[in-house]
Amino acid sequence: MNAVRSPGGARVADLARATGTSLMTIRRDLAALERQGVLRRTHGGAVSSPARGTRLPFAVRLDTGLEQKQAIATAVAALVPDGSSVILDNGTTCTAVAQALTGRDLTVLALSVHAAAALGECPGVRIITPGGQLDGDELAWTGHRAVREVQEFRADVAVLGVCAWDEPSGLTATSMHDAEIKKAILASANQAVAVTTADKFGSSATFAVCSSDVIDTLVTSELARDDHLWLTAAGVKVLDQDA
CATH class of the missing domain: 1.10.10 (Arc Repressor Mutant, subunit A)
Structure with missing residues (x-):
């Protein structure tokens, strides 16, 4: 590819x-x-x-960078205290985070079927899912009903997937629906943790999500030094699992 x-x-x-x-x-x-x-x-x-504003199919992305995503997920799980409430975004890295959170004493609003299924593999997590329309490829909930459910949920931690991120544009999304969900997630959580592999940096998608300084912590892997510098300057705490 x-x-x-x-x-x-x-x-x-x-x-x-x-x-x-x-x-x-x-x-x-x-x-x-x-x-x-x-x-x-x-x-x-x-x-x-694929052109700008599109993303690779979920099944293709799921099999890419598995070890990196598992390392990221393990680090994120360590940031989430027992007994807390969590909003878990859609995407393949967030699905890996769901697997790492399985069995914990948590309340999780899962925004995709993939994440909800992973969380339900063993008892422990109280799983909540929004209503609304399901995206056919991502199996993620979209639309105004899903946004309203996110807005009504108060989370200690939000785990946010990343479509694209660069210094001038901040975080951007490949669809308007995904951007709306991500904005609602950020507004409903006390702490924002972004999760992604390093290939999402240095590019922008079509729809704005937020400026870089809105994100509290980034958990990633193999991040380039230049990207690390401007993210840190924006106030983002960077946890690079290959550093």
Whole structure:
């Protein structure tokens, strides 16, 4: 996926050499990714498909950076005191956080089916879910009803997923619905903890969420030094799990 994002895309032969797999395997994988809307196949190769304001399908993101997301989730779990109330955003890193919180004495407003299911794997967490429309790919609740439920919930800690984050724009989201949910989350929590892998930095999406100084803590991995500097200057406490 990274290779096909480069100008001109990537050729099948180059991808086979880079991954040590056969041409047939590469063609099969490209066909699968094309069906998911990640890329578009060309004669002898493929080019990136998603434009600004879109994101990769949930299933594709779920299998990416698993070890990093688990390390982030473990660190976030240590920041959440027993007995507290939590708003847990949607996204693959937040799903990993849900798995790390399973069995704890917590009240969690889970904003996706994935997170709610992970929290329910063993007894302990009191799980609350909003109503409203479910996004077909993310299985996350969206719309005015979900926003109202978030606004009526008072959380000690909000765990916020990240679509894109850069110094000029702050946090941005790939859809208007997601931006509205994230704004409601931030307004309803005493402490905001953003969770993401480092690939979300240095880019912006279409819809504004908040300036960087609204976030209390960032839990991430392999963050570039320049990004660390401007985040710290904005007042964000950065916990880099690979530092």
